[in-house]
Amino acid sequence: MIKSLEVKNFRCYKNLYLRDLKHFNIVVGEGGSGKTSLLEAIFLVAGASPEVWMRLRQWRGFSPIFRLSGTRDSYESLFRDIFHNFEKHKPASIRMVEYNDRARTLRIFYPKQDGYSPGGKNSNDAQENAYLVEPITFGWTTKGKEQRSRVDVKDGLLRFSGFNNVYPVWFTSPAINEGLTVATLFSELSLKKKATNLVNAIRTLYPNVQDVSVESIAGELALCVSIDDVPEKLPIGTISSGLTHFLSIMVAIFTNPFGVLLIDEFEVGFYYANLEKVLEVIFSFCQEHNVQVIASTHSYEFLRTLLPIMKQRQGTEYEFALLRTQRTGSESAIKELGDPSAAVESNFEVR
Amino acid sequence: MSPAPPPDRIPPISRDFLIVGEGQGDAAFVRYLCATRKIDISNFQIEDAGGTGKFEAYISGLRFRPKFDLTKGLLIVGDNDDSPDENFSNIQNHLKKGKLPRPAQRLQVAKHTADGLAVVVMMLPYTSGGGATRGSLETLLLKSVNDSYPAIGTCIDTYRGCIPAKGRTNNQEDKFRLRCFLTALWVDEPNISLQYAVSPSKELIDLNHECFNEVAAFLRGFANLCTTPARV
Numbered sequence: 001m002i003k004s005l006e007v008k009n010f011r012c013y014k015n016l017y018l019r020d021l022k023h024f025n026i027v028v029g030e031g032g033s034g035k036t037s038l039l040e041a042i043f044l045v046a047g048a049s050p051e052v053w054m055r056l057r058q059w060r061g062f063s064p065i066f067r068l069s070g071t072r073d074s075y076e077s078l079f080r081d082i083f084h085n086f087e088k089h090k091p092a093s094i095r096m097v098e099y100n101d102r103a104r105t106l107r108i109f110y111p112k113q114d115g116y117s118p119g120g121k122n123s124n125d126a127q128e129n130a131y132l133v134e135p136i137t138f139g140w141t142t143k144g145k146e147q148r149s150r151v152d153v154k155d156g157l158l159r160f161s162g163f164n165n166v167y168p169v170w171f172t173s174p175a176i177n178e179g180l181t182v183a184t185l186f187s188e189l190s191l192k193k194k195a196t197n198l199v200n201a202i203r204t205l206y207p208n209v210q211d212v213s214v215e216s217i218a219g220e221l222a223l224c225v226s227i228d229d230v231p232e233k234l235p236i237g238t239i240s241s242g243l244t245h246f247l248s249i250m251v252a253i254f255t256n257p258f259g260v261l262l263i264d265e266f267e268v269g270f271y272y273a274n275l276e277k278v279l280e281v282i283f284s285f286c287q288e289h290n291v292q293v294i295a296s297t298h299s300y301e302f303l304r305t306l307l308p309i310m311k312q313r314q315g316t317e318y319e320f321a322l323l324r325t326q327r328t329g330s331e332s333a334i335k336e337l338g339d340p341s342a343a344v345e346s347n348f349e350v351r
Numbered sequence: 352m353s354p355a356p357p358p359d360r361i362p363p364i365s366r367d368f369l370i371v372g373e374g375q376g377d378a379a380f381v382r383y384l385c386a387t388r389k390i391d392i393s394n395f396q397i398e399d400a401g402g403t404g405k406f407e408a409y410i411s412g413l414r415f416r417p418k419f420d421l422t423k424g425l426l427i428v429g430d431n432d433d434s435p436d437e438n439f440s441n442i443q444n445h446l447k448k449g450k451l452p453r454p455a456q457r458l459q460v461a462k463h464t465a466d467g468l469a470v471v472v473m474m475l476p477y478t479s480g481g482g483a484t485r486g487s488l489e490t491l492l493l494k495s496v497n498d499s500y501p502a503i504g505t506c507i508d509t510y511r512g513c514i515p516a517k518g519r520t521n522n523q524e525d526k527f528r529l530r531c532f533l534t535a536l537w538v539d540e541p542n543i544s545l546q547y548a549v550s551p552s553k554e555l556i557d558l559n560h561e562c563f564n565e566v567a568a569f570l571r572g573f574a575n576l577c578t579t580p581a582r583v
Contacts (some may be wrong), residue, residue, distance in 0.1 A: 300360060322415060342449070343412030346405065349363045350415045 001292045002042070002260060003099045009084045010044075010092040010108075011037040012332040020336055022321040024283065024313075026303070027296040027334075028351040029325030034332030035296040038325065039171060039262040042294065045094040045106040046169035046260070049160045050138045050151045053082065059175045068153065075133045075153060082108055085330055096167075104167055105141040110134040140164040168259030170252035172245070174268045179237060182248050183221040185255045187214040198254050201281055205274060206243055212236075223247065241269035246278060253285045261286065263295035267302040275305045283309050287318050300351060303344050310341045322350065364416050366396040368424040368574055373406055375399045376545030377428045377475065377488055381570065383549050387558040388567040394574065403430075410442070411449035424469045424577030425451070426570075431474045433520045435483035442472050457483065458569070460576055469577035477566045490525045492549070495560035496532045507531045 007016040012034045027035045040056050058064050068074045080086050091109035135150040149162040189195040199212050210226040224233040236244050252261050270278050286293055310320045322340035326333050343350045372378030378399035385392045400409035413419055429442050439457060446453040452461035452470040461470045476490040497504045507528055533548050534541040536555055548555050
């Protein structure tokens with residue numbers, strides 16, 4: 001479980017230090033104030049290779065297919081928004097420390113000495129500097145040892161070297177289509193006969209669901225559900241975005257015990273009348289599986305619905321904390337505000 | 352069954368000074384007193400905590416409000432009731448729980464840092480110099496309404512003699528008498544609540560009465576009080 005987080009020169013954060021993350025953390029703040037960037041920072045430091053960054057780009061709306069012109073600018077354009085104010089000459093760094101004092105750090109930087117032309121022709125000629133690529137390097141440090149991974153361009157393809165160990169973090173957001181991953185993980189649970197509890201949890205919320213299974217549809221794995229009075233199984237995505245979102249979160253909890261669940265815009269997809277039950281089930285299972293939650297929301301209704309769940313956990317190790325992101329100019333900051341129950345109970349606007 | 356819709360939200364803080372009444376009556380009293388006495392409240396946000404039972408959550412939740420860290424002064428208006436010291440001490444505890452500056456005495460300014468939020472607690476009925484008297488907002492209002500309608504006051508005295516009153520405290524007595532006045536005077540709604548009764552348009556309570564002078568003087572000087580150096 002993450003206790004503290006330090007972020008430097010990453011996206012909108014020039015210098016951020018969160019010293020007291022709790023078991024359940026709710027992130028609020030205006031649009032563009034750095035909520036998603038906070039989640040991305042945690043996802044990156046937990047990652048294993050720069051491929052994680054490429055996934056984040058896609059979730060931010062970039063196409064998975066891109067074309068590099070071969071110039072340095074073209075290569076660096078893939079990574080320019082990693083750095084606060086695009087200051088690529090300073091490393092971006094993210095450091096998290098767990099409650100047991102184990103630390104994990106990611107440093108992202110351009111090492112000057114490794115420049116080469118993607119065409120294979122080394123040169124110091126000023127005229128050719130536009131083609132002199134310095135491969136960006138992601139260095140993860142765990143147990144005092146740094147493992148580096150470079151992003152090279154070879155034969156027209158991006159190549160990532162040196163995979164690191166991962167920290168169990170799951171990132172879910174309305175922008176992420178994770179159907180195949182969820183289906184694969186569900187299948188792994190099912191093979192180990194560990195999916196029954198998950199299906200039961202789904203049925204407490206969606207009683208008309210008889211069963212959940214992974215099926216092949218036109219050769220693609222998809223999570224399907226059997227529903228009362230419907231003659232054939234239905235792909236889950238065609239039924240309800242709330243059910244899909246719920247299932248994705250539940251699979252993340254069941255497959256990441258002692259991990260961290262990052263949820264962007266938690267409330268999206270859930271019908272308001274079901275929200276209380278949905279939250280009860282999710283937070284109970286997070287507690288049972290020791291999963292830490294860091295979730296962003298724009299919804300007052302979500303916070304209001306969360307109130308009894310927060311109050312129940314006051315004084316226990318499963319406390320809630322409110323984090324508010326604020327942006328001034330190009331720089332974001334986060335206030336750690338602690339348990340917001342009293343404020344929500346008083347109907348304050350806290351977002 | 353669908354859950355009940357959430358209650359109305361208290362709006363974000365948009366002024367430099369926040370005045371919080373324990374109940375709706377306290378907040379309305381401050382608002383109308385300032386209007387009557389022409390006290391500039393353009394930079395004051397006046398709210399109520401929703402009653403004694405919600406005072407703790409309100410005060411301890413204040414720091415979660417966006418822009419609360421920009422607030423220069425916070426005035427909490429509570430009632431002494433029959434236990435002035437206990438009620439003041441409760442407000443001190445709520446402030447502590449809310450990680451806010453905690454004044455040691457009534458009407459005293461407390462700050463965490465020299466240029467930080469100034470917190471003051473005013474207990475009603477107002478007592479000069481920060482002393483304590485049993486009673487509440489109703490005690491103060493009763494003085495005014497008694498002087499405005501002495502004939503009704505005499506009738507209430509007679510009525511008071513006819514009904515059982517065993518065990519009623521002075522504060523409850525004040526509330527009883529004020530309720531009798533309001534019920535007698537406001538024909539349209541005999542059960543008129545305090546927050547409406549203090550409105551000058553109802554002409555029930557004379558907010559120019561001398562019994563409100565000290566409260567008005569304090570409110571007039573509140574913003575200056577917050578910005579003068581105080582014990583940190």
